[in-house]
Amino acid sequence: MELRRATATDVDAIREIAETSWRTDYPDILNREAIEDGIDEWYDPDRIQAELAEDDAVVLVAELDDEPVGFAHAIRQQRTGYILRVYVAPDARGRGVGSALLTSARDALLTRGVDDVRAMVLAGNEPGNAFYEEFGFEKVDEQETVIGGETYTEHVYQRTR
Template identity: 40%
Template sequence: MDLREATADDVGSIREVALASLAASYGHAVDETLLSEAVENWYGADDVDEDIADPDTVFPVAVVAGEVVAFAESYVVDRRERVGEIDWLHVHPDHRESGIGSALLERVEDELRDRDVDSIEGKVLVDNEAGTAFYEREGYDLSGERVVDIGGEEFQERLYRKRIGRDGTLREGIYETADGETVYVAFDEGERGSKAPFYVAYADADHESRYGYFCGNCEGTNVAIDTMDAVECLDCENRRKAARWDAAY
């Protein structure tokens, strides 16, 4: 097994691995049509080419006998601390339980550590028992759980985190919306946007009632979310692609 950086020639193989991996992990819980739609949304050829070419993205693949059998994708998000977010870590079902997932994760962690991140995060749906067990086995701590909407269906998602750098100071901001409502912005809960991060905004100081997103580019809350969890600020056109809701297997 060899590890190398992904290239534009790997796009087709990456899509095949993603679909096979998602079907194996979620076929019992998620409709096949939704899985196929998710791969089309997340792994269109142009999108993958763009991600591979992005210098801020870590995108290694694992190759066995000349074929791509696994891949991982992650990037750095500057919140109030510097976080490495793992978007995907997928291993083809025929090559699981062979150490490839652990080797890919180690490669990702090494590259993110070189970029001076404070912690690394991965999100996994609760229905993916192998994925949650993987992160726990690799030394990640469960740091939160939330409900996510995928194609009109609700699923429980777990956030795993490993702190690997200096301790960052996490802060909250209190803002007033254009409608005069007070929101509490959690700067330690952010998602990468095309212009700046989106931060989770809450309607209460205890962070129990979620309000929506706060745009880090224009500092507004006029943010729309579609059924695939794509996010767009309607004031400044800051965008986040449709959410990729599994970062392991």
């Protein structure tokens, strides 16, 4: 497996990984319209390009056999790091890709001087919640997020250094 910073040539792969992940993981959590709207909003190619250019953003891609199979997107806001997304293509799961992406994104945030790292996961995403808990993140809050015009609860996890 190779982990590297994402580039403009990864935009389509990032969107495809997100789309297959959402369609696999969220059909019992989000309605079909919310999935479609969320993908169109969050993974619009221009938006991904803009995120790649942000100084405080960390966007990583994981490759297996020279093919992108996962990505992580994190940002630094003052002294707090936020892991916004960690997605692995369904057919590449169980091979340590998500673990490597999470660890690398967290480490990149820590080297940028953050005091703690937070992650948000939809409350209904049981595997996603368990994933962060396995890495020592503790649930510290709940908040609401809007996807496709619908409001959903998400858990906020935190891990200090």
